[in-house]
Amino acid sequence: MDRFLSIDWNAPLEDLIDNTFISEERLEKESVIYKILTGNFKDPFKNIEEDCKDVEIDLMKDADPDLNEMKKECEVKQVKKINRYVPGSFKPIFKFPKKSKLNKEQQAMCLRVLLRFSKSNKPKLTQKEREELKKYMSLQQIISEEQDEFLEFAKSKWNERLFNIMYEDFINLSWKSKLQHIYKLPRYYSEVASIPFAADKNVEVQFISNCLRLGKLPKIMLPTFTKPCILRINSAHLRKQFLPNENTFKESSNSVKLPVSEDINCQKLAEDNDVDLVISSSGLKCLVNNIDPTHSNSWILPIVIKRYNDKNVIYINKPAPPIASTVPEKNTWVYKYILKYFFIGTKYLTSESNEGDNIFDDVNSEKLLQLEEEYENTLTKIKNKISNVSNVSKEDKNLEGISTQQNLTNDVHSSDVLNCKKESLNTTTSNFCNASNCISNEDIQNKISEETEGSISYDLFTIGPQSEQSEMMKNVIKKYKILVRTKTHGFEILKNKVQRLLLLTPKLEHQADLGAEIVTLEEASKQWISLIFRPHTYLARVRISTKTSEVLQIEHRTAMSINNEIKRLYNIKVKDSLAILHNIIQSLADLSPGHYIMRHTVRNGAFAALFKLAEGPAKNVLDIHSIYSGIFYTLPNPRWIPLDKTLPTPMLKHFERMPTLFYPSNNKTLSNRKKCI
Template identity: 45%
Template sequence: MLYLIVILLHYCRHPALDDLIDNVFIRDERMERESAMYKILAGNFTDPLEGINDEYADIDIEMIKKYLCEDGEDLTNLEDDKQLKINQQETKIDDNSCMQEQERSYVPGIRKLSLCFPRKSCLDRAQHAMCLRVLLKLSDNEKKSMSDEERKEFEQYMALQEIISKEQKEFLDFVKSKWNDAFAWNIKCNKFVVSKWNIKMQRFKKLPRYYIESINIPLSVQRTNLKNEDIKVTILSCLQQGSFSKVVLPKLDHQHMLFINSESLLAQYPPCVEPDKVMQHFRLPVSEDTYCESLAIEAGADIVISSSGLKCLLSNIDSDHSDSWLVPVVVKSHCGKNIVYIDKRLPPTIATIPQKNTWVYKYILRHFFVTSKSEKIKYTKEDKLEKAANSDSNSNDNDLFDYYLKIFEEDLCGSNKSKKSDNLASDKTDKINKKTNVSYNLFEIGQTDLPEHERIKHEVKVYQILVRTKTDGIEMLSNNKCQPLILAPKMEHQLELGAEAVTLEESLHQWASLKFRPNTSLARVRIETNTSEIIQIERHTTTSLSNEIKRLYDIKVEDSLNILYNIIKGLSSLTPGRYIMRHVPQNGPFAYVYEHTIEPRKNVFDLHTVCQTEFQTIPNTPWPPIDHMMPTPALRCFQRMPAMFYPIMHQKFKPIRSRGRPRKNAINSQG
């Protein structure tokens, strides 16, 4: 319509000579020949701009820039305008693809790009898609043989590695430069966070106040006298206590949002206002857990520790040793044998917003995906196989889950090597609270492959560790088998750019959790911070986490077992009493152990000076790097490689024509 109005105004001011002679406004022949509206109504209109990009496909941009530079033209603004238009066009194309993809099926985490990339990728769309296929194949936990086509693509992928690595480094540098470290994210369920933290801090304030330095323990692998490959951890027996809950993870075929408030979380996970009146034994420190003490005495354990204590001790492999922590230790004597109890670490006094959100989302994930139904059903070993074979295929899913859960628990406890521990576990199972998801596992750590006479000769001891763990629940797998599962949240703050790499602390904690939980899997749930939308769920084992830590941080995580062994060896030399084991960055690769003293004296350590009254928040958050090997659902949808710029449309331009060569249509017209 606008086009027609312009034509009418033009002819009102400057009518054609023929129209003046014939005394008409516009002749019919002229209307048919020149009117766009007439052609639209007649159905034979052709867009004059259609295929305009093809008209310039043969133009050599670099040669034009060269001639313009020779003429003294400034191309700076031209380049900026050109790149801006390219980015806007690319974003528009991806948005259209996004809409088409969402019409077909739901894709979690698609976001519109809010910034302009400085350039296009060195790879075209086909190369991006090919490299992504190879990347997904390499990250597949099920290692299958490659076909000839897959092998060919792998060779092409390897040939492009230098180009890919260079571009990914440039991409990450650019993204880091755009990071706003003062971005105001909200702390999810902050009332819940503060309430739980205050209760934890109250318990530590009740510990003895004054301590004097006793020993120091090296936290560096290089400072130990053992070979890394000689230190192993082996499970001796699994003393199962209580029963498991059921975990049901969502299928991400539609949007899943984790909306919840502090009141709902506090109702489900109420903090104990009076720590001295805790009734559930597994909520007490291991030094106060009567089940730990009984099991340790009967099994002959040297060390008793909880999974949270293990996470703290196994996270000291970072060469910077920048973390601060404080762990209470109690040494008790039972029938002439000393047993060391390592309690939970003191709650951190300061954290970033992402760290606080990660902590609270552990509870939120349990709230949404862990059910409370887990009835105990008694089956004898003789009828397990028969009942499995004759089970009705139409039976209730929960009943089937309970049945397989019972088989799993019997098999888990039935694999024990220590008959004494088996009997002890059986005696205590009926006394413990139901649905606690708590396990007591007995491990040994040391040079377990070394013959006993060699251990005696070189005075090398193998220690037995009783570990108290709590698992989120049991998941029913597709093959009708049950597996313990841990839920681990991963917060995402730059979803439009890709998935963020897990921090070293996160990955070490997750590896430690699986290392001391036999036959357990980990589900890492990536959550968009602002919307609480679940983006994807990754499955991990100790092997996959070990590979990830090596890839991201060039650290051999198994070396942390050396440090753990050294800590155990140092603590085992202590006499009965109360201690505090502490590490601060100023002490470098050493942890200092302080022994309780009744009266303050010179160089005394006052525990109350580190017990804060407020859980502070670090105002600025360091930039979380994008994982260059982790494709999001959006990247898989658009078939793009992680941490790379938008792909170019075509790999190569057509051959360059010489300057001044006549156009093809001009030559034809002359002929």
């Protein structure tokens, strides 16, 4: 303070009279810049903590109450600054017709109860929480009635919303590339049988072992929601990353991109393990999607039956692409690729990155393009090294990360997390199902090509009678062995440094201003079967706004939680869909080897038609090439998707509002409601 008071704030008279602005003597004496340049500057705030350590802050607060208020204001501003970003903070497009019957305090209390009981573990309630639960239960009828009104309001506005196809050029090119598998099939088929979906039997699936694992599990980096994460991308980047090249369909039979009937690994493992059915994940999802009582979906599944060791082996290949889809279905399709592009592998995000949640605001930026070029150059060098047969044995040491082995148990749900243990390629090939003949030098190159897309697994399962059934029923229902080829997107690292296997799936939100949409029966059933045949894997359901491409929230799901979700929303036992798979194996097991087509249309109802290869065109012969005209049609008027009554969005949590309720009323008690209305 003494130094501050000693400063001469008045310029000398000669400085004002003469031509000199500041004299040299005064510059040397008072200029901070001069002292810094000459090395004589002393920081006046150095050791300020030591000077102030004896100051009694509490006494100052008592002497000046305004300090307390200033501190509180600073804390509030700091909290608001930290929480300034709330995903999906959209203003409603449409004006609400009424106010809620619950006031702000009541909605906040109900939301707390809802969040408390939405956790997986049973909460231990305090006395205050018990009282809140009692109040919540007393309001249940009012809440239920108002939620029904809210959903009717949302449904009435559905047709006023805009539905635009995103990245349509990529969708059409991707669809045509998938269609090439159909054009490679024999063309003509005649109907030979009908396979029922429903059956009076209870079956279950049990995991046996992992036979083979190819590729490397990449790291998945999910957004932390500290800032907006916008999934916008140039269509050219999608085409470059995901569309196959011209030689895709000329590759060797070792490529895992081929149908399972042409995958040499599937054939070797099926012979060695006495398998009844070989199927891919996409084939399973097609079959399980027939539990809807309306049976309104249409699909085509190519089937090949081969005979090994005096036994038929059924190969169910990938389903044919749909002839037409709705706008939401097409957009969901393309966002599966977009999620992979943004979140999978170290190509785009690394744990050391300081760029925040979204480094893709400009996908054409020089930095991003440079990262892509460096990555592709590195990958090319690796492929060139591997292709040199003389160096393969030396390079095996560098392939330890390519093959991962997991110690799995028969119980699909017995572990919440999994430490992914990496083992060498030689260990994997020698210990699993005599699979050494499945791997060659050519396969090693295939593994490298798959490194950026996830890990390929060949797993053995059985499907048969439930263990608690009577011996008589067990004898009636035959047990079959299934070889399933699946792909796992990668792993995420939890806060406790544990790695967890993960599948990514998009959930598009068309009504984000009103709430979160329910998962459709088709979406949920496909997600459930995906996890059933991927032991110890979790699903990350990424909810994305179709209007802004913003990631709104991410739900982690297990097979059990999805099963409960289907039961709550649709009152359907999704496990009954396993009977469909058992029926198909039973119906196809005794057929003669050859090419078949299984087809379902709306008129087939609860049955699928089975067609066998025909010699040529004739009456009542199906020409599968004629089904496709080369155009991926768009169906009009997508059906309304209801909002979830139990899933609050981040915006609803922030404003402490219940899902699918109108804005809180201004009244303090329910008894004054009529006056307010």
